[in-house]
Amino acid sequence: MVEGFTAALRSLVEAESPSSDLLAVETCGDRLAEVGEAITGAAPERVPLAGGPSALLWRRGEADAPGRVLLLGHRDTVWPLGTVAQRPPATEGGRIHGPGVFDMKAGLLVGLHVLARLDPRVPVTLLVTGDEEIGSASSRELIEAQARECQAVLVLEGAAEGGALKRARKGWSIYTLRCRGRSAHAGLEPHKGANALVRMAELVAETQRLNAPDRGLTVTPTLAQAGRTVNTVPDHAELHLDVRAASSTDQWSVDERIRAMADTSTEVAVEVEGGRNRPPMEEDAAAALLERAALHARELGERPPGSAAVGGISDANLCAAMGIPTLDGLGAVGGGPHAEHEWVDLDATLHRIPLVSALVDGLAEHPLPGP
Ligand SMILES: [Zn+2]
Incomplete structure (x- = not known):
């Protein structure tokens, strides 16, 4: 598992994907589709979007099954082409470094492994966009349409410090x-x-x-x-x-x-x-999901992850503003987003897979009370 995860992460990092380079982001999408098919056994639907890169969509369970959960991520990064040549992905003492590992290619792998782990009947959607770092103008409509069909949104962006989940964003x-x-x-x-x-x-x-x-x-x-x-x-x-x-x-x-x-x-x-x-993602959008996450962490014999309110924005803001329960920071554990020392804690990140799987499973079985 560890070796496969590391190799897949390297492969995704090497497919550089600066938001401004449409072709590169599409090529990274091809790579992600291959990696995702190898992990989940299913090819994604490729959704073309006007004015931006296509989105990748893995949908599981009956089309109109109630209690669907959206897993959300993006494959574009802030790093220009050529960064990998200067700073190739490297593993050192349980940490993986490399442009885009933490924000958020490791998080995409968490999502794919969650799908692989879950019963295929569990209604869950994994959506991967390619323009988050530049404001999601071309993917916003699709994100909102997919979120509307779901009882909750789990965003696979990197965690706050120490693996904390993000309960609020300005x-x-x-x-x-x-x-x-x-x-x-x-x-x-x-x-x-x-x-x-x-x-x-x-x-x-x-x-x-x-x-x-x-x-x-x-x-x-x-x-x-x-x-x-x-x-x-x-x-x-x-x-x-x-x-x-x-x-x-x-x-x-x-x-x-x-x-x-x-x-x-x-x-x-x-x-x-x-x-x-x-719009801000206010605390109440995350409260119920945060409780569930703590519960499942204890069931898995782990310390419940902490939570943090952060200043940065993500697509979580969009979903939370629609009134849909949304929790962010469920992807990689590590640090240094948009910084040269960006890193991922491999072991802690692998622990996200059973946690997010349990969250999705638990939501399918016991949906959140409606508004
Ligand atoms: Zn991000």
């Missing part, structure tokens, strides 16, 4: 604030100008008053641009904001306040663009 909003003033010579007649940069600086200060880190709300100016030459009053300035919110209420109220900064009646006009990209 929501994400992005904004662009554009200031348009009037240029003038900074030496000869500065009074004739309307300084867009000064207005932008005021806006930066205003946005900082919206921060409430104790409630998990952060408003971060990330990029800015202004002016034309060193001796001209700038007639334009642009500011980008990254907003993370633990609660939907905060996400909407900040949205309203940032939009209210738009004003075209003043000397320097301000326009606001952008909005909510991902």
